[in-house]
Amino acid sequence: MLLRATFVLSTILGLSGCATPQTLPDTANIQPGERPDITTDEAGLWMASEDVERRLAASGRVLTDPEINAYVKEIICRLSPEYCADVRVYIVRTPHFNASMYPSGFMQVWTGLILRAENEAQLAYVLGHELGHYFRRHSIQQWRTVRDTASAMTFFSIATAMAGVGYVGDIGALVAMGALMSYSREFEREADDVGFEMMSKAGYSPDEAPKIWQALLQERDASGDPNQLIFFATHPSTEERIDTLKGLATAVPASARGVDVGAERHAKITHPYLSEWLRDDLRNRKLAGSEIMLKRLIENRGERPELQYFLGELYRIRGDEGDAQHAVEAYTTALGQKGAPAEAYRSLGLVHWREGHTAEARAAFEAYLRAAPKASDYAMVKSYLDQL
Ligand SMILES: [Zn+2]
Numbered sequence: 001m002l003l004r005a006t007f008v009l010s011t012i013l014g015l016s017g018c019a020t021p022q023t024l025p026d027t028a029n030i031q032p033g034e035r036p037d038i039t040t041d042e043a044g045l046w047m048a049s050e051d052v053e054r055r056l057a058a059s060g061r062v063l064t065d066p067e068i069n070a071y072v073k074e075i076i077c078r079l080s081p082e083y084c085a086d087v088r089v090y091i092v093r094t095p096h097f098n099a100s101m102y103p104s105g106f107m108q109v110w111t112g113l114i115l116r117a118e119n120e121a122q123l124a125y126v127l128g129h130e131l132g133h134y135f136r137r138h139s140i141q142q143w144r145t146v147r148d149t150a151s152a153m154t155f156f157s158i159a160t161a162m163a164g165v166g167y168v169g170d171i172g173a174l175v176a177m178g179a180l181m182s183y184s185r186e187f188e189r190e191a192d193d194v195g196f197e198m199m200s201k202a203g204y205s206p207d208e209a210p211k212i213w214q215a216l217l218q219e220r221d222a223s224g225d226p227n228q229l230i231f232f233a234t235h236p237s238t239e240e241r242i243d244t245l246k247g248l249a250t251a252v253p254a255s256a257r258g259v260d261v262g263a264e265r266h267a268k269i270t271h272p273y274l275s276e277w278l279r280d281d282l283r284n285r286k287l288a289g290s291e292i293m294l295k296r297l298i299e300n301r302g303e304r305p306e307l308q309y310f311l312g313e314l315y316r317i318r319g320d321e322g323d324a325q326h327a328v329e330a331y332t333t334a335l336g337q338k339g340a341p342a343e344a345y346r347s348l349g350l351v352h353w354r355e356g357h358t359a360e361a362r363a364a365f366e367a368y369l370r371a372a373p374k375a376s377d378y379a380m381v382k383s384y385l386d387q388l
Pocket of ligand 1: 133183188
């Protein structure tokens with residue numbers, strides 16, 4: 001392992017000692033099935049990237065369910081059939097909005113992103129953007145820039161972390177790879193163009209591309225914290241990108257304009273995960289942004305009692321002025337919809353209890369016990385009734 005790591009490090013650093021590392025023309029697209037020559041710095045970057053991939057695969061954070069994996073992979077293959085076999089996707093359970101493409105053809109897509117995409121077309125646009133970084137070999141170009149301009153310390157710490165040597169663990173390597181993927185504006189524009197062209201050619205509605213950035217901006221503005229979404233740290237100047245994408249969408253002639261949005265397909269595939277991902281999101285405690293996101297999902301996904309339930313949870317957790325009433329309304333709406341989670345009764349009871357509405361609290365707890373007689377907290381909720 002150490003030997004391998006040392007080799008990876010020295011290959012990236014160009015210290016292999018035998019041959020002068022070859023360099024590829026910066027602008028050449030990667031070809032389907034292509035692997036860089038072993039003597040190049042690009043091959044070293046691929047090996048480091050493959051190490052990160054192995055660790056991620058073994059991390060226990062990757063979703064293994066075939067259906068959702070097939071869904072994301074099918075979008076990628078629809079966007080770029082010729083590269084379908086070269087790209088490997090890992091859906092990572094984490095509540096942040098992010099996706100990243102590694103030089104060797106592996107892509108991470110985070111569940112916080114899939115949750116926030118309103119439909120398949122929006123997800124396709126972001127996946128296309130990431131594929132753009134891959135086709136255009138942005139990682140190796142970025143790597144060479146970092147190598148030539150960063151201080152020795154920064155460079156060595158990134159290289160060491162990437163090679164997995166010494167004191168840094170998995171997270172270190174992921175972060176270091178992430179630093180490499182903090183692309184310049186020029187690369188971001190190029191990836192936007194490639195992503196837009198691919199989603200548009202694949203028959204998705206081009207108008208969806210700017211919408212996902214707009215939604216993210218709203219979340220960021222609500223939070224008042226520009227760094228709230230990790231994505232903004234690596235994908236700058238979103239306002240400008242929205243304008244550019246809107247312009248591109250308008251310019252697509254009617255004859256070539258795709259109409260596929262895929263809202264129902266997206267909602268159906270993601271529905272089994274909705275509660276889990278929303279719970280993850282609230283645990284993240286970025287409640288102002290979550291409120292915007294939940295309201296947006298309620299608007300475009302229609303009756304989903306889980307969405308109302310978690311909106312209620314958000315208000316209950318936050319507890320600002322007026323939130324108790326908002327929580328009661330959201331739980332009541334959820335409970336009026338088909339398939340509402342029984343927990344909505346329990347939470348409704350807790351809010352009423354806190355507000356001193358004893359009769360309403362009692363009714364809600366009793367409804368919970370009737371609806372969930374096998375719940376693990378049955379005895380606890382029963383004890384609430386004794387205390388009321
Ligand atoms: Zn990007």
